[in-house]
Amino acid sequence: MSAGPRRRTVPTDLAALAAGVSEATIRKWASRGKLTRHGRPGRAEYDLDEVCDLVNGRA
Template sequence: MSEYVLPPVGTLTTSLAALAAGVQPATIRDWVRRGLLTRCGGSPGRPLYRVKDVQAARTAAKPTRPGQRPVQVA
């Protein structure tokens, strides 16, 4: 089954959120797991995120671990 043809206005699918933030879809899922981004709807297999929340997560300070590469901000 494919993703939404067009998500509701003001929301993004995981793929679109990744594209908007300039990251991979796995990074979006990681931000959710770490509490930097919250789902606003959709289904468990096809979550939706608010555009403003994706942009906030993109610019949020990310915690680092010892030995982790420095974050390059574009």
């Protein structure tokens, strides 16, 4: 049984760096439902492919 492709998650600071935006923007996108927040309380992480798709207009 295949679980599919593995999600590559990164913390907020690296998601912001990859997107070329501030950490506040990443948090805003997540609160508006544009990005899915993963991780546990106090440790937000974001799917790197989802961040790149959003920035490149594919989301």
